[in-house]
Amino acid sequence: MTEASPIAPPLGATLDTPAGDRRPLAGIVLFAALIVIAGAVLAPIAATALNGFKALGDLQTHPFNLPQSWIWANYWDILASVRYWQVLGNSLLIALLTVALTLALSSMAAFAFAHLKFFGDRFLLSYLQLGLLFPLATAILPLFITVRDLGLLDSYLGVVLPQVAFSLAMGVLLLRNAFRQLPAELLDAAMMDGCGYFRYFFFITLPLSGPILSTVAVISFVASWNGYLLPLVVFNSESRYPWTLGLMAYQGQYSTSWQLVLAFITLTILPAILMFLVAQRYIVAGLTAGAVKG
Amino acid sequence: MSANGWTTLVVFLPPALLIFTVFVALPMTEAAWYGFFNWNGYGRPEKFVGLKNYQQLFGNATFLRSLVNNGLIIAVSLLVQLPLALGIAMMVAGRIVGAAWFRMIFFLPYILADVAAGLIWRFMFDGGFGLPSLVTGALGIAPYYLLADKTWAFSAVLIVTLWKYFGFHMMLYVAGLQSIDKSLLEAAEMDGASAFQRFWHITLPLLGPMIRLSIFFSVVGALQLFDVIVPLTGGGPFETTNTMVSFLYYFGITRMRVGFGSAVGVVLFIICVTFAFGYRRIFMRDD
Numbered sequence: 001m002t003e004a005s006p007i008a009p010p011l012g013a014t015l016d017t018p019a020g021d022r023r024p025l026a027g028i029v030l031f032a033a034l035i036v037i038a039g040a041v042l043a044p045i046a047a048t049a050l051n052g053f054k055a056l057g058d059l060q061t062h063p064f065n066l067p068q069s070w071i072w073a074n075y076w077d078i079l080a081s082v083r084y085w086q087v088l089g090n091s092l093l094i095a096l097l098t099v100a101l102t103l104a105l106s107s108m109a110a111f112a113f114a115h116l117k118f119f120g121d122r123f124l125l126s127y128l129q130l131g132l133l134f135p136l137a138t139a140i141l142p143l144f145i146t147v148r149d150l151g152l153l154d155s156y157l158g159v160v161l162p163q164v165a166f167s168l169a170m171g172v173l174l175l176r177n178a179f180r181q182l183p184a185e186l187l188d189a190a191m192m193d194g195c196g197y198f199r200y201f202f203f204i205t206l207p208l209s210g211p212i213l214s215t216v217a218v219i220s221f222v223a224s225w226n227g228y229l230l231p232l233v234v235f236n237s238e239s240r241y242p243w244t245l246g247l248m249a250y251q252g253q254y255s256t257s258w259q260l261v262l263a264f265i266t267l268t269i270l271p272a273i274l275m276f277l278v279a280q281r282y283i284v285a286g287l288t289a290g291a292v293k294g
Numbered sequence: 295m296s297a298n299g300w301t302t303l304v305v306f307l308p309p310a311l312l313i314f315t316v317f318v319a320l321p322m323t324e325a326a327w328y329g330f331f332n333w334n335g336y337g338r339p340e341k342f343v344g345l346k347n348y349q350q351l352f353g354n355a356t357f358l359r360s361l362v363n364n365g366l367i368i369a370v371s372l373l374v375q376l377p378l379a380l381g382i383a384m385m386v387a388g389r390i391v392g393a394a395w396f397r398m399i400f401f402l403p404y405i406l407a408d409v410a411a412g413l414i415w416r417f418m419f420d421g422g423f424g425l426p427s428l429v430t431g432a433l434g435i436a437p438y439y440l441l442a443d444k445t446w447a448f449s450a451v452l453i454v455t456l457w458k459y460f461g462f463h464m465m466l467y468v469a470g471l472q473s474i475d476k477s478l479l480e481a482a483e484m485d486g487a488s489a490f491q492r493f494w495h496i497t498l499p500l501l502g503p504m505i506r507l508s509i510f511f512s513v514v515g516a517l518q519l520f521d522v523i524v525p526l527t528g529g530g531p532f533e534t535t536n537t538m539v540s541f542l543y544y545f546g547i548t549r550m551r552v553g554f555g556s557a558v559g560v561v562l563f564i565i566c567v568t569f570a571f572g573y574r575r576i577f578m579r580d581d
Contacts, residue, residue, distance in 0.1 A: 030385055034392075037382065038399045041457065045402075048414050051423075063423045109310035116295060116303050124311065131318050133570045135518035137539040138563040141546055141555045142321035142328060145335060165317035168310055197302040226407035228521040229539075233547060244409045248525060251413060258417055269410050276405050280398055283405065288465050291511060292504075 045269075052263030059259050074263040084267060086239065087246030094159055094231075094242055095224040101164045102220045103213060106171025111201050113172065114179035115187065125176075131169030136162065137229060144233050158234040159242075163227065167220040174293055178212040179205055218286030225272065243268045322563065328556035335552045347557035356545070357558070360536040363448055364517055367537070370452045371459075371512035379460045379508070380501075383467030384493075397468060400461040408458065408521030415454045416441065416526050444531045451535055454522050459515065463508045470504035471497070506577050513573070517566055538562050 051059050052074055053067040062068070078084050113125050136143070143162055152158035182205065190200045206213070228244045235241055238249060247268050254260045276283055295303075329347055331339035351357050386396045403411065418424040421439035430437050441447050474497060482492050520539035527535040529544050536544065538558065546555020 027390065030390060031392075034382075034385055034390070034396050038396055041399055041403060041461075044414050044418050044457070048417065051417070059423060063427060105310040105313060108306035112303050112306040116299050118295060118303060124307070127319070128310070128314055131314060134322070134563050134566045135514075135539075137518050137520060137542065138559040138566065139318070139321035139325050140542070141552050141559060142324035143317065144547070145324070145552065146316065146321055161313060162317040165313045168314050168318075172310065196298045198298075201302075201306075222405065226409075226521075228407065228409050228524075229543070244407050244521075247409060247413065251525070258420070258423055261413070262417060265410055265413055269406055272405055272407070273402070276398075276402065280401075284398075284401060284465060287404070287462070288469060291462075291466065292469070292507065 048262045049266045051259060052266050054259050056257060056259055071259070074259055075267065078260075078264055078267055083238075083246060083250070084264075087241050087243040087268070088271065090156075090240055090246075091225055091242035091244070094156055094163075094227075095221050097156065097160045098163045098167070098224040099217050099221050101160065102167045102171050103217060105164065106168050106216065107175050107206065107209075107213065108201075109168070110172045110175035110179055111197075111205060113176045115197065125172075128169050128172050131166060132173070136166050140229060140233060143230075147234055153234060154236045154240060155234075156240065159227070159231050162230055163220070163224050167216075167223065170219060170290065171216045174212055174216055174290060175209070177293065178209055182208055214282060215286040215290050218283055219290045222283070222287065325556040325559045325563070328553050329560045331553040333552045335550050339553065343553070347554050348561075350554065351557055351561065356533040356536060357538075357541055359534060360538050360541040363451070363535065364519070364537050366448065367452065367455060367516040367519060368513050370456065371516055372509060375456055375460050375463060375512065376505070376508060378456075379463035380467050380505075382460070383464045383471060384497075386464070387468045387471040397465065400464055402461065403458045404462040406458070408519075409525050411454055411458045412522040412525035415450065415457070419450050419526075441527055442531050444534045447527055447531055448535045451519075451522060451526060454526060455516075455519065458522070459512075463512070466504050466508050467501065470501045474500050503578075510570075510573055510578070513569060514566065517562065517569070538565075 047064060050066060051063065053070045053072070054074075055069070055071055058068045109128070113121060147153055147158045147162065150158075152161070186204060187200060190204060195203075225242075226244065227242070231242050231245050235245060238246070241249060247264060250264045251261050254264075328339055330342060330344060332341040332343045332347075333339040382400060386393045386400070390396075419426065419440045421427060421430070421437035421442075426438040426440055440450055478496055478500075479492055482496055487495070518539055519537045520543065523529060523535060523537055523540040524543075529536040529540050539562070542555050542558040542562070545551065546558055
C-alpha cells in the first residue's frame with residue numbers, strides 16, 4: 001500500500017492555502033463554521049460530564065443547563081468505590097500484557113521474516129497476513145470454545161492471548177517492513193564482527209526501531225483498552241471485568257439514575273482523554289500511520 | 295543459512311505462529327466446520343445438519359434486516375462521512391487559527407471506546423432527558439423516544455458512527471493534503487484556475503490513494519460494528535437495529551447455538567475476505 005511520507009505531521013504544522021490570508025472574511029466564516037462543528041462534536045461529552053453533577057430532578061427538568069447545585073458526591077462516591085479502580089486496573093493489566101506480548105512475538109517473527117531466508121518463508125508470511133482480512137467477531141464462537149477447552153475462561157490470559165493473536169498480523173507486517181529498511185550494511189558489518197542474530201536483534205534492530213514499535217504499541221493498546229466483545233464472552237466474574245464491561249454492568253444496576261451512569265462514564269473515559277491530551281502526537285501518528293502502512 | 299540463523303529462526307518464529315494458529319486460524323476453520331452442525335457447545339458436535347443453518351439464516355428476517363443495516367452504515371460512510379471528512383480536512387489543513395486544536399477535537403471521539411460512545415448517545419437520544427426533550431419540551435408535546443421508534447431507531451446508530459469515526463478519516467485526508475506539493479496549486483492559480491478547478495483537477499486526484507484507503511476502512515469497520523449497538527439499542531426495538539455481529543451475539547452466543555452462530559461468522563468471513571481481496575485487487579493495485 002501507500003508508502004506515504006510523514007503521515008501524521010505535528011499537529012502544529014500548517015499548509016498554505018490561498019484562502020484565509022488574502023480574504024479575511026472567508027477566514028472568519030471558516031473559523032465560525034469550525035467552532036460550530038467543534039461544539040457539536042464536544043457537546044455530548046460535555047453534557048455527559050456536566051450532567052453527572054446533577055440531582056435526578058435537575059437533570060430531568062434542565063438536561064442542557066449547568067447544574068443548579070453541583071452534587072460532587074456523584075463523582076466522589078464512584079472515586080471512593082473499589083469497583084471503579086478495579087475495572088480500570090483490570091483494563092490496564094490486560095492492555096499492558098497484550099502490548100508486551102504483541103511487541104515481543106511480532107518483533108521476533110518480523111525479524112525472522114526480514115533477515116532469514118528459509119523454505120516456506122513467503123507462505124508463512126502470507127499465512128500470518130490472513131489475520132488482517134477478518135475481524136475477531138467472525139470466529140468468536142469457536143474462539144470461546146477454544147478458550148474454554150484450554151481452561152482459560154474467566155482468566156486474564158483468556159482475553160490477552162486472542163487479542164495478541166489478532167494483532168500479530170498487523171504487528172508483523174509493520175515491523176518487517178521497518179526492519180528491512182534498516183541499512184543492510186549494518187547487518188553485514190555486525191555479522192563480520194561476529195555479532196550473531198540475537199545480539200543484532202536486541203542491540204541494533206530494536207533500539208533503531210523506536211517509532212514503529214511505538215506505533216504497534218499504540219494500536220494494540222487502544223484496541224485492548226477499548227475492547228468489549230472478547231471480554232464479554234470470556235469473563236464471568238465482575239472482579240475481572242475491564243472498564244468497558246464494568247460500565248455496562250454499572251449502567252444495568254443504576255439504569256434509573258442517569259446522573260450516576262453519566263458520572264461513571266465520565267470517570268471511565270477520563271484516562272483515555274487525559275492520555276490523549278498528553279500524548280496526542282504519538283497517538284494520532286500511531287493510529288493513522290498504522291492504518292496507512294498496513 | 296548459518297547455524298546461528300537456524301537457531302534464531304527456531305526461537306523467534308514458532309511463538310507467533312503457535313498463538314496465531316491456536317487463536318485465529320483454527321477457530322476460523324472450526325467455524326466453517328461447526329456451521330454444518332446443530333450444537334450447543336458441549337461434548338462433540340454430532341448432529342450434522344448440512345446447510346440447514348445457512349437456510350435458516352437466509353430465511354431469518356432479523357438477519358436479513360441486519361445485512362441491510364450493515365449496508366446502510368456503509369452507504370452513510372461513503373455518501374455522508376467521506377465528503378464531510380474531506381471537507382473538514384480541507385478546512386483544518388490550512389493556515390487557520392487553532393487548526394491543531396480543531397484537528398484534535400475532531401479526532402477525540404475516535405479514541406473513545408464504542409461502548410462509552412453508545413451509552414453517551416443513549417442519554418442524548420433519551421426522550422425524557424436528551425436532545426429530543428429540548429424540542430418536545432419547547433413545543434409542549436409528549437416526549438419522543440427515538441431509540442424506541444422502530445422506523446427511525448437505526449438512524450441513531452448511523453449518527454453515532456458518524457460522530458465517532460469521521461475524525462479518523464479527516465486525519466487521513468489531512469495527512470494526504472499536507473503531502474501535496476503546494477507549487478502545483480500555486481502554478482494552477484497563477485494560470486487562472488478557479489478554486490473549484492484546482493480542487494477537482496489537482497487536489498482530488500492526488501488524494502486518490504488516501505480516499506481509497508479511507509473507503510476500505512469505512513467498509514471493513516462498518517461490517518464489524520457491534521460495540522455501539524449493545525449500549526445504544528441492544529438490537530431493538532423489535533430487532534430492527536441489529537448488525538451482523540450483534541445478530542451473531544444475541545442469537546448465537548447468548549443462546550449457545552454454536553452451529554447457527556458459526557454460520558453467521560462464516561457469512562461475515564466470506565463477505566470480509568471477498569471485499570478485502572476484490573477491493574485491493576481492483577482499486578489499490580497501484581497504491
